[in-house]
Amino acid sequence: MIKKCGFLALALAVSMSSLAQQREENVNQRKFEQLDQELRSPNVYRTASGAPGHQYWQQQADYDIDVRIDDETQRLYGKETITYHNNSPDNLYYLWVQLDQNMRAADSDTYSSETSSIEDRMTIGSLRKIIGYDFDGGFKIEHVVDMQGAKLAYTINKTMMRIDLPQPLKAGEKMSFKIDWWYNINDRGILSDRGGYEFFPEDGNYLYTIAQWFPRMAVYSDFQGWQHKQFLGSGEFALPFGNYKVRITVPSDHIVASTGVLQNPQEVLTKEQQQRFEQAKTAKKPVIIVTQKEAEKKEKTKAKDTKTWVYHADSVRDFAFGSSRKYIWDAMGVDIAGKTVMAMSYYPKEANPLYEQYSTEAVAHTLRVYSRFTIDYPYPVAISVEASNGMEYPMICFNYGRPEKDGTYSDRIKYGMISVIIHEVGHNFFPMIINSDERQWTWMDEGLNTFTQFLAEQEWQRDYPSSRGPAHKIVPYMKSAKDTQRPIMTNSEQVLQFGNNAYGKPATALNILRETVMGRELFDFAFKTYAQRWAFKHPTPEDFFRTMEDASGVDLDWFWKGWFYTNDHVDIALAGVRYLQLNTKDPQVEAALRQELAQRNANHIARTRNQQAVPKTAVESNPSLKDFYNNYNEFAVSKQDKDAYDAYRKSLSAEERATLDASWHFYELQLENRGGLVMPVIVQWQFEDGSSEVQYLPAEIWRYNENKVTKAFAKKKKVKTIVLDPFRETADTDEANNYWPEYNQPSRFELYKQQQGARGASSGGNPMQRSRSNRGN
Known part of the structure; x- marks a missing residue:
């Protein structure tokens, strides 16, 4: 029904609507x-703008390490000298060192705190968690001494070691000490872990990915003191920056991929390999340094002597390496801000042809895109190592991506491999350089990195099948049971649904900030400012939140509260729509509308049926019963009506007459926030003439009432349909209530013939296999 209202009455209704909403069911949750009150107070170390303060400081730890891998026993032996710089204003009476390998000790809290249950059907992996592992894991500390060889007292508390100092390490001073250790390297196929070895029974060789392999200094910071929270497996690492000199001794036919720059290529590489490496620096596509044929030859010979590879790395927070005689190695130079960075890949033959075609190209692509959105990549190398997993360290990462034995692969494997390479190489920026504390805030590295990964994926290929980033992909998680969720601002070891919470939800939130709340220009400037401010420093969530607001001029506290501190979800409903027009006061126009309405109201079912059931009414049978009103036309326009209208028109201002003549269509939308998470409202108007319009209403529309708002709109064309969030920008969990008129998308079901097959077995191969088969026929 079209409703008409007087000009003044409509104006009053619109102007008073916000005040009425404040009184109507307004349960203010202070969104x-x-x-x-949630953030740490600014100080001389961290400013209210989100930048490092004028007295900001951080510690430094330098390492000089000798490490040897015993390929017969799968054991690692190490000796290190740590030089610790106390740049803090505090005197330190003890130092804390991380012993991450101790999570694999038999009495580890990782095992004892892990929950388990017995099901009707159990995998061997699930049973191992109950039975326990026959593996002597953990660091074996031989000794801790000062530079004169005197023993230093130390106490091992599970995955942490406290070294008691004979005298305080005063502010501004440094000290050096030595640790000798060894440990048994775990089989990654049994003890799933970030590092370890993989055994290839076909050729009897090992591939080592060595990580968390040396006692490492914990972080001592201005905002928490020592970060010595125990490592249980999920929360990763907080580490200080430093300079590394590492000598890696392995079988002489091994190739070593490592953090840092190789110092002795003439001792460990052939002349031909050295020439290939030089050629790769200026090549337009990857150059193979160690070929598959060379690697396959070494798989069969297996040298018994050793070589030592020497690597140096400056301003890194960690160090990792891989070693195997199975490695194929390719490389190419990438120009980053006028400097050549070597993008490189190491992989066994089992990863070809995928790795040879895509890995190094994906590394180079990642460096280019991330450098544009954050900081120019500062390190000399970036490495992707295929190791059937996914984990990151400075300059090097371990990834998966193996085709079938016939060389074919599914699109899921292809894009999964490219995505994991982008993601793990991207971790060089978050948190290897922009060095947040992963032990506390996983989202600060995984979430920010997953968001930037999405940007890189979309620049790799149009319509790239990104698994995280677009708002609608997080909807199933957002509308799941609240007791299976935790706020993003939850400690890493207490997070439920780790992938959704630490990766997907924060990445989606940042994408919504960029595309819908802030806009790309403001967001990109603020995000880059954060990266530039905190490169090679230790940021906290406060620093990120404050920088994003400081650099953009956008108040985002409501956004951080909703997305990061609660389990609320987005469900904005179009609860009602009223369509109104101005009363023109033109007697001819208004009379015609009244007559149309009267005729429509008079046309009821009884009247229709009485046309035949009642041949004549009493008045029709007896004309004497008629009077004035039987011939009166209540819709006729009189001269007095016309004169009154003319007088009314003259009383209006020019602006009022123009408004009256514009034939505006007014729509009053009743909006409800049913999910609790306040968000901008995006309205798409589709008009009867086929055109459309999109309007963005900022989240502040909910500031007077967080639950219900009414908003009136004036349109020059008649509206056919109204849709909220038409481009699926806000992660709305119930799109069915976003339409006017109501629209129901039908679901589909399938009639199928029941088939029997092995549980979990794939069927039909992959499209590449089927294509080859068809060509053969």
Whole structure:
């Protein structure tokens, strides 16, 4: 029904609507209150703008390490000298060192705190968790001494070791000490872990990915003191920056991929390999340094002597390496801000042809895209190592991506491999350089990195099948049971649904900030500012939140509160729509509308049936019963009506007459926030003439009432349909209530013939296999 209203009455209704909403069911949950009470107070170390303060400081730890891998026993032996720089204003009476390998000790809290249950059907992996592992894991500390060889007292508390100092390490001073250790390297196929070895029974060789392999200094910071929270497996690492000199001794036919720059290529590489490496620096596509044929030859011979590879790395927070005689190695130079960075890949033959075709190209692509959105990549190398897993370290990462034995692969494997390479190489930026504390805030490295990964994926290929980033992909998680969720701002070891919470939800939130809340220009400037401010430093969530607001001029406290501190979800409903027009006061126009309405109201079912059931009414049978009103036309326009209208028109201003003549169509939308998470409202108007319009209403529309708002709109064309969030920008969990008129998308079901097959077995191969088979026929 079209409703008409007087000009003044409509104006009053619109102007008073916000005040009425404040009184109507307004349960204020303080969604637009500032975050001040949740954040640490600014100080001389960290400013209110989110930048490092004028007295910001951080510690430094330098390492000089000798490490040897015993390929017969799968054991690692190490000796290190740590030089610790106390740049803090505090005197330190003891130092804390991380012993991450101890999570694999028999009495580890990782095992004892892990929950388990017995099901009707159990995998061997699930049973191992109950039975336990027959593996002597963990660091074996031989000794801890000062530079004169005197023993230093130390106490091992599970995955942490406290070294008690004979005298305080004063502010501004440094000290050096030595640790000798060894440990048994775990089989990654049994003890799934970030590092370890993989055994290839076909050729009897090992591929080592060595990580968390040396006692490492814990972080001592201005905002928490020592970060010595135990390592249980999920929360990763907080580490200080430093310079590394590492000598890696392995079988002489092994190739070593490592953090840092190789110092002795003439001792460990053939002349031909050295020439290939030089050629790769200026090549337009990857150059193979160690060929598959060379690697296959070494798989059969297996040298018994050793070589030592020497690597140096400056300003890194960690160090990792891989070693195997199975490695194929390719490389190419990438120009980053005028400097050549070597993008490189190491992989066994089992990863070809995928790795040879895509890996190094994906590394180079990642460096280019991330450098544009954050900082120019500062290190001399970036390495992807195929190791059937996914984990990151400075300059090097371990990834998966193996085709079938016939060389074919599914699109899932292809894009999964490219995505994991982008993701793990991207971790060089978050958190290897922009060095957040992963032990506390996993989202600060995984979430920010997953978001930037999405940007890189979309620049790799149009319509790239990104698994995270677009708002609609997080909807199933957002609308799942609240007791299976945790807020993003939850400690890493207490997070439920780790992938959704630490990767997907924060990445989606940042994408919504960029595309819908802030816009790309403001977001990109603020995001880059954060990266530039905190490169080679230790940022906290406060620093990120404050920088994003400081550099953009956008108040985002409501956004951080909703997305990062609660389990609320987005469900904005179009609860009602009223369509109104101005009363023109033109007697001819208004009379015609009244007559149309009267005729429509008079046409009821009884009247229709009485046309035949009642041949004549009483008045029709007896004309004497008629009077004035039987011939009166209540819709006729009189001279007095016309004169009154002319007088009314003259009383209006020119602006009022123009508004009256514009034939506006007014729509009053009743919006409800049913999910609890306040968000901008995106309205798409589709008009009867086929055109459309999109309007963005900022989240502040909810500031007076967080649950219900009414908003009136004036349109020059008649509206056919109204849709909220038409481009699926906000992760709305119930799109069915986003339409006017109501629209129901039908679901589909399938009639199928029941088939029997092995549980979990794939069927039909992959499209590449089927294509080859068809060509053969």
